[in-house]
Amino acid sequence: MKKIITHISAVLLTFLVMSCTSLTKEVAFPKMYEEKPVIFLIMPPINNSNNADAKDYFYTTLNVPMAEAGYYVLPPVMTMETLQRESAYDSERFINGDLKKFRQMFGADVAVFTVIKDWRKAPIGAKIIIEIDYIFRSTKTNEIIYRRDGKIVCDTSTGFNSSGSLLGSLVKLTADAVKTAVTDYWSIAVSCNQVALSDMPYGKYHPQYGADGKMTAMPTKVDMTSSK
Amino acid sequence: MKKSVGRFVKIALISFIAFFAFSCATSKPLYSWYDYQKDYYNYIKKADNKSLDELIKTYEKIIEKQKATRGTVPPGVYADYGYILMKKGKTAEAKAMFAKEVELYPESEVFVGSILKRLAK
Numbered sequence A: 001m002k003k004i005i006t007h008i009s010a011v012l013l014t015f016l017v018m019s020c021t022s023l024t025k026e027v028a029f030p031k032m033y034e035e036k037p038v039i040f041l042i043m044p045p046i047n048n049s050n051n052a053d054a055k056d057y058f059y060t061t062l063n064v065p066m067a068e069a070g071y072y073v074l075p076p077v078m079t080m081e082t083l084q085r086e087s088a089y090d091s092e093r094f095i096n097g098d099l100k101k102f103r104q105m106f107g108a109d110v111a112v113f114t115v116i117k118d119w120r121k122a123p124i125g126a127k128i129i130i131e132i133d134y135i136f137r138s139t140k141t142n143e144i145i146y147r148r149d150g151k152i153v154c155d156t157s158t159g160f161n162s163s164g165s166l167l168g169s170l171v172k173l174t175a176d177a178v179k180t181a182v183t184d185y186w187s188i189a190v191s192c193n194q195v196a197l198s199d200m201p202y203g204k205y206h207p208q209y210g211a212d213g214k215m216t217a218m219p220t221k222v223d224m225t226s227s228k
Numbered sequence B: 001m002k003k004s005v006g007r008f009v010k011i012a013l014i015s016f017i018a019f020f021a022f023s024c025a026t027s028k029p030l031y032s033w034y035d036y037q038k039d040y041y042n043y044i045k046k047a048d049n050k051s052l053d054e055l056i057k058t059y060e061k062i063i064e065k066q067k068a069t070r071g072t073v074p075p076g077v078y079a080d081y082g083y084i085l086m087k088k089g090k091t092a093e094a095k096a097m098f099a100k101e102v103e104l105y106p107e108s109e110v111f112v113g114s115i116l117k118r119l120a121k
Helices: A002-021 A030-035 A054-059 A063-068 A078-085 A102-106 A166-182 A186-195 B002-026 B036-046 B049-064 B077-087 B089-102 B107-120
Strands: A037-042 A110-121 A127-138 A145-157 A222-228
Touching: A002 A145, A030 A110, A030 A145, A037 A063, A037 A078, A037 A102, A054 A110, A054 A186, A054 B077, A063 A110, A063 A186, A078 A102, A078 A166, A102 B107, A127 A186, A145 A186, A166 B107, A186 B036, B036 B049, B049 B077, B077 B089, B077 B107
Parallel strands: A037 A110, A145 A222
Antiparallel strands: A110 A127, A127 A145
């Protein structure tokens, strides 16, 4: 009994020490807490990967996680067509530029830029490797208020139990290959956003708005794994 | 001594359980989205009548049935649905949807309100 108690205490202590030394959201993203943005504008992603569709995978899946974090996200269908009409569809032109225009046109507090650096299949297994930089810039100050530069390995495997036999392994390998081929790739973007943006400070529509400053944040640059 | 250690473990365990229960509670979604992400992607990709009809059905479902934490329609849904109705020539219904977006989310006034004003002219 005593031994168990010692073990539990050791685990708890380690946990507490780790919690104390870990990065918190208010330390990692102070400008999010100072500016308290409400309105998010999702800019068309900048796609530097070899997958031409990656831009659509991300544009169509970004508004949900931002709304779920408690923000007002401008209607994506309407804003996309307006940006096209106003010749502001080219995010490369604005990623380092002045964002005042978006504040006037849309009332946006934050412009969300994404740079898709890579989207490729891993040579073995049912994995997709995505490298993406999420950059949130304030339209008031033009400063970056949140950033996540992530390499995310998304496991799309079937979870088929190979039971260790060679035949089993082959079956799994084939099943995984087929699954990767027919996977709805937009859903990989969904899980990628989910893990990469999981430490976003909460916005005004979230029940924990203003009370999440002490929660753990990740460093800007991360290597992560996600599964569908 | 033994008693105090036991008490410590008890308190620690309760805090742990509370922490996990709390974590679980906060991960509940704010809104019910149904197949929104799939249907929206398909609409952008295919841009045909079938994908548009599916997206419209999903918008209607999102507007009618909200079972998540906030119990209200998520940001942008009334507006995007209205925009699609507007493009289909259903101006009166579109206006009603834009008005609902601004009513529910007053911060959308700058953008959605400006379109509403343009339609009223």
